[in-house]
Amino acid sequence: MNPTVTAAIREAATSAMRELLTAGQEAVRAAEHRGSPETVRALDTALCALPLLDMDDQAERILNDALMAVTRAEDAEEWQLLTDVEHAVSRLMHEPDGATLEHPAVLAVGRLAVQCSIRVEKAGAAVAWAWGRGYLAGVEALRMVTGAIRGERDGRALDKAVTEFLAAVRRAIPYAALYETRRALVEFARSNGLFVIGMRQTMPPGRWEYARRIGNAVYLFEIVPLLVEGHPYGSVAVRRTAEDGTAGPVRYFPFSSIEAHHAANEALYVI
Numbered sequence: 001m002n003p004t005v006t007a008a009i010r011e012a013a014t015s016a017m018r019e020l021l022t023a024g025q026e027a028v029r030a031a032e033h034r035g036s037p038e039t040v041r042a043l044d045t046a047l048c049a050l051p052l053l054d055m056d057d058q059a060e061r062i063l064n065d066a067l068m069a070v071t072r073a074e075d076a077e078e079w080q081l082l083t084d085v086e087h088a089v090s091r092l093m094h095e096p097d098g099a100t101l102e103h104p105a106v107l108a109v110g111r112l113a114v115q116c117s118i119r120v121e122k123a124g125a126a127v128a129w130a131w132g133r134g135y136l137a138g139v140e141a142l143r144m145v146t147g148a149i150r151g152e153r154d155g156r157a158l159d160k161a162v163t164e165f166l167a168a169v170r171r172a173i174p175y176a177a178l179y180e181t182r183r184a185l186v187e188f189a190r191s192n193g194l195f196v197i198g199m200r201q202t203m204p205p206g207r208w209e210y211a212r213r214i215g216n217a218v219y220l221f222e223i224v225p226l227l228v229e230g231h232p233y234g235s236v237a238v239r240r241t242a243e244d245g246t247a248g249p250v251r252y253f254p255f256s257s258i259e260a261h262h263a264a265n266e267a268l269y270v271i
Contacts, residue, residue, distance in 0.1 A: 017192045020049055024185045025199060031178055032270045035170035040073045043174070043181050050188050059187035066177070066184035073177040081115060082166055084108040089162050092148065099149045109145050109162070112169065113138025119172070125204050130175040134168040141165035171270075178271070186213050200271050208239070209268055216243045223264050224252065234261045 024046040031039040047067055052060055088108040092099055099105075116135035120128045144161035147153035179202060186198045198213035200221075208220040222237040229235055231254035240248040255261045 014192075014194070017188075017194060020046075020051075021185060021189055021194065023049065024181065024188075028178055028181055028185070028199060031174050032171075035172075035174045037074065037079050040070060040174050040177060043177060044070045044074065047181060047184060050184075055188065055191045059184075059191035062180070062187045063184045066180035069177040069180040070174075073174040076173050078112065078115060078169060078173050081108070081112040082169060085112055085162065085166065089145065089158070092145070093155055093158065096148065096155075101146060101149060103145075103149060105145050106142070106149070109138060109142045109165070112165075113142055116169065116172065123176075126179070126202055127172075127176045129205065130168075130172040134165070134172045137161075137165040137168040200267070202271050210271060217241060223261075223268060226258075226261065231255070233258050236264065 024043075027039070027042040027046040031043055044067070047063065047070065050063060052063070055063065085105075085108045088103070088105040092103055092105040113135055116131050116138055119131040120135060123131055141161040141164070144153050144158045148155070148158045182199045182201050186196055189196045189198075196213050196215060198211075200210045200212060203209060203211055203220070208222055210221050212219050212221070218241045220239045220241065224231070224235045224237050226232065226234045229237075229252050231252065233255040235252045235254040237250050237252055239250045242248075255264065
């Protein structure tokens with residue numbers, strides 16, 4: 001075959017692979033910012049679009065792990081419990097008069113908070129942390145609901161607490177699915193010969209807060225507080241780990257403003 005034609009075919013195939021990778025990353029970002037049955041289904045769609053033909057065994061295994069995690073997130077009973085909380089609390093806020101501690105809002109919030117605590121016990125360390133955050137937010141939301149019924153809390157405080165609770169649970173439900181999907185996208189890129197630029201990936205509790213695979217190396221990141229290491233707005237600590245496990249020195253990249261520091265913390269909170 002003509003070398004020019006061969007190169008054009010190869011470039012077209014590479015471009016198609018990049019488009020699939022970008023679509024998967026966009027689906028991940030959407031689910032990170034708002035977990036819902038719709039955004040989780042979009043993860044499934046993006047993963048199912050990845051062709052298996054050129055994947056090696058490792059990439060195919062990790063893709064299958066991601067698909068199973070996404071399926072579990074799609075089928076999670078917490079989606080319905082979320083809807084129950086939204087409806088019950090809305091009813092309480094619109095018709096507060098005569099409400100007692102037997103109000104459906106108390107039951108719905110309590111049930112979802114208990115479910116979060118059950119998930120904490122069953123999940124691995126990183127995912128348990130996400131469910132634990134949901135549980136603590138649920139306890140606060142329950143306190144606000146009962147306080148509102150007694151006339152001790154206003155509607156704004158109740159709305160804020162419930163909103164934060166629901167947001168925490170929306171992050172927790174697809175947490176494992178997002179983790180596995182990010183891994184699958186990295187393996188898809190690697191096995192198809194694309195230069196790997198992985199998304200932010202959460203780390204177990206410890207110094208390093210997230211990691212990214214870039215090329216053949218893994219970079220570990222930590223958001224450093226204000227004034228530490230002599231940087232008034234804080235900084236990002238980075239350590240490169242080569243493919244053979246060799247770790248480089250820790251380097252510090254200072255933020256140029258307090259807004260940049262806040263933006264980095266918000267990005268970390270999303271994942």
